[in-house]
Amino acid sequence: MESKDTLILAIDSSCDETAAAVVRNGREVLSNVISSQIDLHTLFGGVVPELASRKHIEKINQVIARALADAGATLDDITAVAVTYGPGLVGALLVGVAEAKAIAWARKLPLIGVHHIEGHICANFIEHPELEPPFLCLVVSGGHTHLVMMKDYGKLDIIGRTRDDAAGEAFDKVARAIGLGYPGGPKIDRAAREGNPHAIEFPRAHIEGSPYDFSFSGLKSAVLNYLNHERMMGREVCQADVAASFQNAVVEVLVSHAVEAAAQYGVDQVVMAGGVAANSALREKLKSACASRGYRVYYPSPVFCTDNAAMIGVAAYYEYQKGARAGWDLNAVPNLKLGER
Ligand code: KG4
Ligand code: ZN
Helix, strand or coil: CCCCCCEEEEEECCCCEEEEEEEECCCEEEEEEEEECHHHHHCCCCCCHHHHHHHHHHHHHHHHHHHHHHHCCCHHHCCEEEEEEECCCHHHHHHHHHHHHHHHHHHCCCEEEEEHHHHHHHCHHHHCCCCCCCEEEEEECCCCEEEEEEEECCEEEEEEEECCCCHHHHHHHHHHHCCCCCCHHHHHHHHHCCCCCCCCCCCCCCCCCCCCCECCHHHHHHHHHHHHHHHHCCCCCCHHHHHHHHHHHHHHHHHHHHHHHHHHHCCCEEEEECHHHHCHHHHHHHHHHHHHHCCEEECCCHHHHCCCCHHHHHHHHHHHHCCCCCCCCCCCCCCCCCCCC
8 A cells, every 4th residue: 555545444234234335535436335225124024223223333343454455455554433422323324433432442443424315326437437516416215315416525515305105215115015025226226117107196296386396195095996996996016007107207307307407417427326326227228318409417426326435435535535534422323304413
């Protein structure tokens, strides 16, 4: 390692993945280790918070050791330790925060607290060296659906948000209702490829006076009502058609809001982030909507869309450059707001 390099050891344990990564100089991912708990939570049809916390404790030391080894680094090479401190499941977050504090304290290293959603957005810098703010970002994850203007590194304005369910949450709930199980997003994505997106007309919510806000609970209810109605009529439900029609309704609203916001805010770069950004129909639709308007479009590879620690290392680098340092009182903040420090 060059001694002038800034090497950040980053940790994320906000939900159901225990993740650690080493990132060099902000954009180069030297390692990215993710220990998924999907098999554990599948047994219960969704994430069980207490089990998630326990599993993080079991895995975190091994995951960090692997991240250092994969990067060909030791703690002696590390410049700073970064960790997600919110939003997320409190018990899960606490494991990462306590671990990061312990390492930073023992090794006398600076500690940097990162907002999980800022991390998701910064995942775009990993594979797109030319990408710089300002840009508009559609953040779509299991817990969040936001339209964010990133004016500069660390300078984020929320211009739209969901009023109820997050997009990923809607995917997960609908998947369960049509018998696809957990985790729902990737399963709907796959099932929808065999279905007709125009088979069933599901509603697209537009909120009066708030053109960039979202609402997915009405759509979720419409799917449930449709399923009940078909079952009562004794008709067989076509899983692939429901998946494709539901997905199409979500994707249309997400894409139209994003491109309209870009026009309104005068930016010609549209970026996507979060687990739902891995959705193949969403990627295609956003790409074509942006192409027809002359906007450049960016999204991370699927592995950097869903939870990972590399994205936390990237966000932390820009915080580190600005001089941001967390104190030893850094705590997990389960409902941390974007732009709050
Ligand atoms: O960003 P993420 O890994 O965790 C949170 O911060 O929430 O997002 C997880 C969400 C889940 O709701 C999952 O179903 C959804 O992302 N997801 C997808 C796809 N892959 C993951 N949704 C739609 N299509 C996908 N291919
Ligand atoms: Zn996430």
